[in-house]
Amino acid sequence: MSPLVWYHLTALLLLSFGLFGLTSRKTLVGMLISVELMLNGAGLALVASTRLTAALDAVGQLGALLVMGLAAAEATLVLAIILVVFKRLGTTDSEAVSFLRG
Amino acid sequence: MSMMEYLAYAAFGLYLFLIVAGGLAAVLSKNLIRSLVGLIMTLFGVAGMYFLMSAPFIALMQILIYVGAVSVLIFFAIMLTRAPGGESGIEGSTPKALKRGLLALATALMPAVILGAIIIRKTPETLPLKPETALTVLGEFLTGPFALSFELISVVLFVAMAGAVLLGFERRKSE
Numbered sequence: 001m002s003p004l005v006w007y008h009l010t011a012l013l014l015l016s017f018g019l020f021g022l023t024s025r026k027t028l029v030g031m032l033i034s035v036e037l038m039l040n041g042a043g044l045a046l047v048a049s050t051r052l053t054a055a056l057d058a059v060g061q062l063g064a065l066l067v068m069g070l071a072a073a074e075a076t077l078v079l080a081i082i083l084v085v086f087k088r089l090g091t092t093d094s095e096a097v098s099f100l101r102g
Numbered sequence: 103m104s105m106m107e108y109l110a111y112a113a114f115g116l117y118l119f120l121i122v123a124g125g126l127a128a129v130l131s132k133n134l135i136r137s138l139v140g141l142i143m144t145l146f147g148v149a150g151m152y153f154l155m156s157a158p159f160i161a162l163m164q165i166l167i168y169v170g171a172v173s174v175l176i177f178f179a180i181m182l183t184r185a186p187g188g189e190s191g192i193e194g195s196t197p198k199a200l201k202r203g204l205l206a207l208a209t210a211l212m213p214a215v216i217l218g219a220i221i222i223r224k225t226p227e228t229l230p231l232k233p234e235t236a237l238t239v240l241g242e243f244l245t246g247p248f249a250l251s252f253e254l255i256s257v258v259l260f261v262a263m264a265g266a267v268l269l270g271f272e273r274r275k276s277e
Contacts, residue, residue, distance in 0.1 A: 036172060
């Protein structure tokens, strides 16, 4: 298998880890960690597919940089939401925070 | 294969090991601090892969932003959500843990199998590694064709920070 396939399979592995964690975790912080894993996989796939093909190099690298910026913004906002949820409910268990359940 | 190629594959294997071990710790550990340490290990593995693709700028940004900033934020989130009487950052177990684990495994495996088959069959041929892109080229690209996304990401970051501060104030006012 070529190196590009290996890089993409690694990115896919990160996506699978993230999906597994996101569905199996019970705390909001654990779910945040899983989302960060998935975003890392996206960045890795972006950079690999522009570094190792004829595509324009800057697109992939700057795309990965934008993904990192979005991840930082998302982590900040999730931290604030977790703190508010904890203050109001005394727990960050995702099953306790289900007012909108039908 | 030449000596350098062997070394490259060895480095790739090392980074892959870091990513797999860290990822497993991140999603399976009951202790959230351990799972954060696993995430940091994975982040370093991904940074190593960026170095291997000779994209050192992105690798250093990965370490700076993720390891330096995002993991500290997650650490604060773990520290500040200690349940009264309980220890910080431990996930309790529920009676439905096995069912939950199996469903999560199915959720993870479905895209992995489908996308994995597509990747193995359809990925184009790998070209020899291009020379490293200069930082000035990246900067010109960021302020030229990518100018709109550059401005938008700053707006998104500002809104996120302002929203976080707002949520913090709202919490204090309601007491």
